[in-house]
Amino acid sequence: MKSDPAKKGSGGTLPVAVLGATGYAGVELLRILARHPKVKLTSVTSQQYAGKRVSDVYPSLAGKCDVVLETLEPEKAAAAAEIVFAALPHETSADAVASLLTRDKRVIDLSADFRLHDAKDYDRWYKGHKAPHLLKDAVYGLTELHRKEIAGARLIANPGCYPTGAILGVAPLFAKKLARNNIVVDAKSGTTGAGRSASVDLSFSEVNENFKAYNVGVHRHTPEMEQELSEVAGERVTVLFAPHLVPMNRGILSTIYVELKSAPADGELEKLYSEFYRGEPFVRLVPPGQLPQAKDVRGSNDIAIGLRYDARTSRLVVVTALDNLVKGAAGQAVENMNVMCGWPEDEALRELALVP
Ligand SMILES: NC(=O)c1ccc[n+]([C@@H]2O[C@H](COP(=O)([O-])OP(=O)(O)OC[C@H]3O[C@@H](n4cnc5c(N)ncnc54)[C@H](OP(=O)(O)O)[C@@H]3O)[C@@H](O)[C@H]2O)c1
Numbered sequence: 001m002k003s004d005p006a007k008k009g010s011g012g013t014l015p016v017a018v019l020g021a022t023g024y025a026g027v028e029l030l031r032i033l034a035r036h037p038k039v040k041l042t043s044v045t046s047q048q049y050a051g052k053r054v055s056d057v058y059p060s061l062a063g064k065c066d067v068v069l070e071t072l073e074p075e076k077a078a079a080a081a082e083i084v085f086a087a088l089p090h091e092t093s094a095d096a097v098a099s100l101l102t103r104d105k106r107v108i109d110l111s112a113d114f115r116l117h118d119a120k121d122y123d124r125w126y127k128g129h130k131a132p133h134l135l136k137d138a139v140y141g142l143t144e145l146h147r148k149e150i151a152g153a154r155l156i157a158n159p160g161c162y163p164t165g166a167i168l169g170v171a172p173l174f175a176k177k178l179a180r181n182n183i184v185v186d187a188k189s190g191t192t193g194a195g196r197s198a199s200v201d202l203s204f205s206e207v208n209e210n211f212k213a214y215n216v217g218v219h220r221h222t223p224e225m226e227q228e229l230s231e232v233a234g235e236r237v238t239v240l241f242a243p244h245l246v247p248m249n250r251g252i253l254s255t256i257y258v259e260l261k262s263a264p265a266d267g268e269l270e271k272l273y274s275e276f277y278r279g280e281p282f283v284r285l286v287p288p289g290q291l292p293q294a295k296d297v298r299g300s301n302d303i304a305i306g307l308r309y310d311a312r313t314s315r316l317v318v319v320t321a322l323d324n325l326v327k328g329a330a331g332q333a334v335e336n337m338n339v340m341c342g343w344p345e346d347e348a349l350r351e352l353a354l355v356p
Pocket residue numbers: 019020021022023024025026045046047048049072086087088089090092110111112159160161192193194195196197324325328329
């Protein structure tokens with residue numbers, strides 16, 4: 001029997017679980033779910049902190065979320081919840097998700113395990129998929145492009161943080177076939193994008209007062225961008241992706257270079273974007289002449305998009321800003337849950353950006 005997303009636990013709320021609750025994406029989920037009036041958090045997992053209350057690990061949650069952490073046992077989470085968020089590393093996630101689906105739970109997976117439709121692509125960019133038979137059931141959870149399929153899905157592959165900024169930045173251009181199918185995505189991310197585990201590369205002395213490119217042309221988010229943009233365009237789109245690490249905690253600023261097939265008329269692109277994103281609760285088009293900054297969206301589920309056409313080089317520069325932990329991970333995951341359950345899409349996601 002299929003689980004009913006509207007099935008209520010005690011107090012009329014829907015029981016939900018977060019696997020990998022102590023990671024940066026997981027704790028952001030807890031922050032958002034704590035203010036969600038329609039859900040109750042019933043199960044959270046961590047390997048190293050099992051037995052502690054999650055508020056002992058993150059005192060910011062004290063009094064709002066004091067659930068005790070348990071080691072990862074998907075069957076326990078399945079018994080406690082109707083919807084499960086998996087905020088685990090890739091590969092670990094695939095096994096857990098497979099186990100939850102056999103127990104008829106609906107799953108929102110924040111890892112990369114179910115984002116690529118073709119197992120061969122996964123094998124090429126990651127390594128041997130652990131549950132390739134489930135790929136056909138997964139819906140890529142970019143709400144603005146796949147809202148209808150998300151509503152009926154049992155498995156959501158929540159998009160990567162970089163791909164969210166890149167795909168939403170140029171989707172209107174490819175939908176209208178205005179862009180040549182070879183773009184450059186030059187993106188800068190804060191350090192939480194790499195998760196909470198300690199590493200020399202992410203230590204304060206390495207990151208502070210530094211700014212570096214990494215994995216240029218070989219970053220694992222490349223095939224995700226190409227898959228989704230090719231779908232929108234109806235033809236193969238290739239992406240040269242150049243990610244950078246900058247000394248801030250949260251945020252991704254993407255500068256996307258696009259060659260247009262012909263010079264746009266005055267106001268044409270602004271009109272195209274405002275029609276494409278009309279009614280979207282989280283897409284904010286910045287006024288002509290302005291470009292977004294990372295701080296404009298920090299802590300919010302918004303993505304801000306700005307456009308600048310450079311007639312001298314015939315290139316359009318699209319700049320997008322989002323918070324990698326909110327619109328790029330946990331906020332988008334809750335947005336997907338809201339759609340799956342038929343709730344207002346912005347439930348628990350109305351927080352304004354933290355400025356400065
Ligand atoms: N960070 C971002 O901006 C972001 C954005 C989009 C998507 N994502 C994706 O979301 C997922 C989580 O990312 P993150 O940044 O939150 O990572 P993270 O900070 O490293 O957290 C990973 C979480 O998974 C748990 N975990 C690690 N290995 C495990 C294992 N073998 N078995 C069971 N639990 C395990 C950790 O528990 P312990 O308490 O034991 O360490 C922790 O709770 C990843 O797949 C990532 O790609 C992240």
